[in-house]
Amino acid sequence: MAERIDVSIEHRHDPGPDANGKRPANTCPSCGSHYRDDELDRTLRVCPQCGHHFPVHARARIEQLADEGSFTEEASGLRSKDPLDFFDLRPYTERIAEAELATGLGDAMVIGPGAIGGHDCELAVMDFGFMGGSMGSVVGEKFARACESAAERGVPVVTVTASGGARMQEGILSLMQLPKTVCAVADLHDAGGAMVTVMAHPTTAGVLASFATLGDITVAEPGALLAFTGPRVVQQTTREKLPEDFGLAESNYRFGHLDAIVPRPELRDYVTRVLTLFDGR
Amino acid sequence: MAAEDEIRLRERLSKLRSLPLLRGARISGELTKLQRQLDRIGSEAVGEEEISRLVQLARHEERPYALDYADRIFEDFVEIHGDRARADDQALVAGLARFDGRTVVVLGQQKGRDIAERTRRNFGMAYPEGYRKAMRAMTLAGRHGFPLVTLVDTPGAYPGMAAEQHGQGGAIAASQAVMARLEVPIVSCVIGEGGSGGAIAIALADRVLMQENALYSVISPEGCAAILWRDAKEWPKAAAALRPDARHCLELGVIDGIVAEPVGGAHTDHDEAARLLSGSLSTALGELEGIPGEQLRRHRRERFRRIGVFTEALAPSVAR
Numbered sequence: 001m002a003e004r005i006d007v008s009i010e011h012r013h014d015p016g017p018d019a020n021g022k023r024p025a026n027t028c029p030s031c032g033s034h035y036r037d038d039e040l041d042r043t044l045r046v047c048p049q050c051g052h053h054f055p056v057h058a059r060a061r062i063e064q065l066a067d068e069g070s071f072t073e074e075a076s077g078l079r080s081k082d083p084l085d086f087f088d089l090r091p092y093t094e095r096i097a098e099a100e101l102a103t104g105l106g107d108a109m110v111i112g113p114g115a116i117g118g119h120d121c122e123l124a125v126m127d128f129g130f131m132g133g134s135m136g137s138v139v140g141e142k143f144a145r146a147c148e149s150a151a152e153r154g155v156p157v158v159t160v161t162a163s164g165g166a167r168m169q170e171g172i173l174s175l176m177q178l179p180k181t182v183c184a185v186a187d188l189h190d191a192g193g194a195m196v197t198v199m200a201h202p203t204t205a206g207v208l209a210s211f212a213t214l215g216d217i218t219v220a221e222p223g224a225l226l227a228f229t230g231p232r233v234v235q236q237t238t239r240e241k242l243p244e245d246f247g248l249a250e251s252n253y254r255f256g257h258l259d260a261i262v263p264r265p266e267l268r269d270y271v272t273r274v275l276t277l278f279d280g281r
Numbered sequence: 282m283a284a285e286d287e288i289r290l291r292e293r294l295s296k297l298r299s300l301p302l303l304r305g306a307r308i309s310g311e312l313t314k315l316q317r318q319l320d321r322i323g324s325e326a327v328g329e330e331e332i333s334r335l336v337q338l339a340r341h342e343e344r345p346y347a348l349d350y351a352d353r354i355f356e357d358f359v360e361i362h363g364d365r366a367r368a369d370d371q372a373l374v375a376g377l378a379r380f381d382g383r384t385v386v387v388l389g390q391q392k393g394r395d396i397a398e399r400t401r402r403n404f405g406m407a408y409p410e411g412y413r414k415a416m417r418a419m420t421l422a423g424r425h426g427f428p429l430v431t432l433v434d435t436p437g438a439y440p441g442m443a444a445e446q447h448g449q450g451g452a453i454a455a456s457q458a459v460m461a462r463l464e465v466p467i468v469s470c471v472i473g474e475g476g477s478g479g480a481i482a483i484a485l486a487d488r489v490l491m492q493e494n495a496l497y498s499v500i501s502p503e504g505c506a507a508i509l510w511r512d513a514k515e516w517p518k519a520a521a522a523l524r525p526d527a528r529h530c531l532e533l534g535v536i537d538g539i540v541a542e543p544v545g546g547a548h549t550d551h552d553e554a555a556r557l558l559s560g561s562l563s564t565a566l567g568e569l570e571g572i573p574g575e576q577l578r579r580h581r582r583e584r585f586r587r588i589g590v591f592t593e594a595l596a597p598s599v600a601r
Contacts, residue, residue: 078592228438
């Protein structure tokens with residue numbers, strides 16, 4: 001870590017869950033320390049006390065990773081069209097509008113050209129804050145365009161994933177974003193392009209079962225849940241006794257599903273090193 | 282069945298239209314009513330009652346499974362076993378066979394008929410080992426230029442501890458990636474439940490078909506209801522909202538054709554169901570015959586590249 005923050009005792013006083021059972025956003029769920037926004041921003045939203053990685057929004061992630069001023073957003077005008085007129089307890093359109101207001105994003109992925117450590121690349125970064133980072137038509141289209149743009153310019157794709165899976169509200173069309181993104185990666189690879197995947201917490205279900213696991217280099221942040229089926233559902237369905245670190249990055253690394261676990265403060269340097277190597281053909 | 286209703290209504294409608302205009306007023310009222318019913322059938326989500334019936338048909342315990350079709354549709358089916366790494370997952374069957382006078386590779390999930398077989402086959406829910414066996418079969422097809430036929434019938438990929446540890450998500454992705462790369466014709470048909478990732482793992486095809494009473498969905502109705510309605514018992518509502526039926530999948534451009542079933546459903550007559558499926562597979566494979574592999578692959582990828590529904594507003598130009 002570049003700079004450690006002096007954590008005074010007041011930071012460790014955990015106010016506990018509020019009336020709705022939610023903990024304040026800046027309270028560390030792992031050690032109970034709590035912080036002001038600017039404090040956490042300075043440490044890339046990693047708890048200085050215990051190293052817990054707080055979620056990072058897509059735009060903030062791009063600021064952390066990309067060279068200053070290098071990123072230009074593409075396809076920001078894409079919006080979901082509610083193809084099924086989906087209505088559960090609330091209409092899908094209402095959920096989208098709410099997510100857009102809350103995040104300032106059109107959907108759960110931000111794409112565009114940028115540079116990391118001086119290497120031109122195409123970024124495709126997910127935002128868990130937008131409907132759980134779920135992948136519907138817009139995310140699939142944006143990812144496909146990112147791959148196409150990278151292939152055209154002859155640069156690698158760097159993708160950061162954070163997603164609960166496919167977006168149920170788009171029914172079968174959301175499932176079809178799995179093969180769509182898989183085909184996009186295949187096209188990128190055929191054009192000689194590389195892909196580096198950084199899996200953030202959580203990367204599950206449809207996104208794990210499509211483009212996320214197809215990176216040439218695939219790494220994850222510490223403690224990230226990376227599972228096709230999460231522990232709660234596995235437990236409910238099979239009644240198996242699960243190990244403590246079930247589905248976490250550390251377990252995935254041990255079972256051979258990841259190239260590395262990279263703490264956030266080291267991520268930029270790590271990606272730069274990898275991009276340098278892919279540049280040296 | 283929506284289709285039968287529709288045919289019945291259309292018949293009545295054309296009869297009424299052809300009647301002499303003598304009895305005018307009442308009939309024209311009837312006409313409007315019928316037309317309205319027809320319009321509704323065309324545009325609305327399938328009702329909860331109907332979708333519940335479809336879910337039961339798609340999961341019917343007497344419904345023909347992949348091996349029932351393999352026996353009836355293909356000649357000389359020789360099953361292959363094992364992923365050459367860890368195990369032989371019997372939830373997913375694969376093999377070589379003859380079809381229309383040529384060798385093909387067939388693979389699909391197999392649910393199992395009685396309790397013993399269901400346990401052995403894990404109710405058609407494959408582990409990563411199953412998808413790796415599938416990839417082995419696909420690669421074999423590609424190496425020797427055999428067309429690939431996949432029969433999709435699974436509640437989903439198995440959601441268990443070992444499945445996760447052995448890389449369920451990665452195996453599903455890798456299997457799709459193999460299919461995106463093959464230079465042989467691929468035809469997939471959903472013959473029962475097309476359950477989410479476990480289904481798409483073997484369905485990245487040139488032609489995707491669905492039997493009339495099959496379902497193709499991103500999540501099980503029960504799973505969707507548990508999450509969005511916070512009560513799995515609300516599954517008929519979720520099933521209706523997800524529109525997992527063949528007609529909607531066709532409308533959305535997700536599948537290329539619907540395979541008819543015997544009246545009452547495929548379970549009522551396995552031989553007839555096989556005959557109908559065989560005809561559709563034959564037509565689909567025939568359409569793909571003679572197309573160069575590189576072109577097949579490009580069109581296959583373009584087919585999936587197009588799927589999705591969204592709008593695009595011009596982005597405000599960035600001030601520099």
